[in-house]
Amino acid sequence: MPRATAPTDWAACERELAAGAAALGLELGTGVRARLLDYLAELANWNATHNLTAVREPRAMVARHLLDSLAVLEAVTGPRLADVGTGAGLPGLVIALARPEIAVTLIESSAKKAAFLRHVRRRLQLANVEVVRARVEAHAPATGFDCVICRAFAAADDCLRLAGHLVGPGGRFLLMKGRDPAAELGALPPAFRHRETRALTVPGLDAARHLVVLEPVRA
Numbered sequence: 001m002p003r004a005t006a007p008t009d010w011a012a013c014e015r016e017l018a019a020g021a022a023a024l025g026l027e028l029g030t031g032v033r034a035r036l037l038d039y040l041a042e043l044a045n046w047n048a049t050h051n052l053t054a055v056r057e058p059r060a061m062v063a064r065h066l067l068d069s070l071a072v073l074e075a076v077t078g079p080r081l082a083d084v085g086t087g088a089g090l091p092g093l094v095i096a097l098a099r100p101e102i103a104v105t106l107i108e109s110s111a112k113k114a115a116f117l118r119h120v121r122r123r124l125q126l127a128n129v130e131v132v133r134a135r136v137e138a139h140a141p142a143t144g145f146d147c148v149i150c151r152a153f154a155a156a157d158d159c160l161r162l163a164g165h166l167v168g169p170g171g172r173f174l175l176m177k178g179r180d181p182a183a184e185l186g187a188l189p190p191a192f193r194h195r196e197t198r199a200l201t202v203p204g205l206d207a208a209r210h211l212v213v214l215e216p217v218r219a
């Protein structure tokens with residue numbers, strides 16, 4: 001039996017999302033915020049039976065999922081983004097909702113999670129989202145991406161080993177991390193170099209967050 005959860009205070013979610021987005025310096029219209037909360041509602045519904053994310057309450061998802069994903073927006077360069085090991089769509093679906101001008105490819109190996117992503121794409125009519133159910137190392141698109149991102153996917157060297165081939169000319173690889181991952185960066189493959197690590201503050205989240213920017217080394 002799915003665990004019963006308390007009724008969601010959606011007005012409080014909306015207030016926290018609006019205040020958090022403002023604290024991040026983002027202008028998100030009421031329509032975009034409503035769609036982000038629609039996504040959370042779908043995630044919470046599916047989570048009751050399909051166990052897509054450990055965070056179960058929509059109120060907690062506002063900071064842990066929405067604001068955490070929105071905190072990296074400034075570093076996302078378009079027009080084409082790939083989110084590797086996206087799970088329930090994090091951060092890629094959130095970015096696609098906030099920035100409809102960016103074409104977002106969500107790459108996920110789990111059939112259950114890919115089914116959820118396709119459901120959300122249909123339900124929210126997300127014309128800028130493509131769902132690819134594949135192991136990323138076996139996915140070879142004809143064109144590289146301007147930006148490849150992953151959150152909670154793998155250690156830095158494994159991310160690059162599995163997904164580095166997705167970065168197109170002039171593109172970048174973004175790693176969303178908790179604590180400063182300096183130790184991980186010593187073992188990067190030679191085809192990439194570390195450009196910078198930004199410390200991020202996520203409103204409503206009392207935890208360290210870092211964004212690592214990596215670039216291909218030109219031959």
Ligand SMILES: C[S@@+](CC[C@H](N)C(=O)[O-])C[C@H]1O[C@@H](n2cnc3c(N)ncnc32)[C@H](O)[C@@H]1O
Pocket residue numbers: 084085086087088089090091107108109110113134135136137150151152153162
């Ligand atoms: C820990 S979850 C993180 C999900 C999401 N990025 C987040 O932050 O909530 C890692 C995800 O990567 C997917 N995954 C693992 N190996 C993969 C691979 N080789 N190719 C594509 N997806 C993979 C898993 O199915 C899982 O959904």
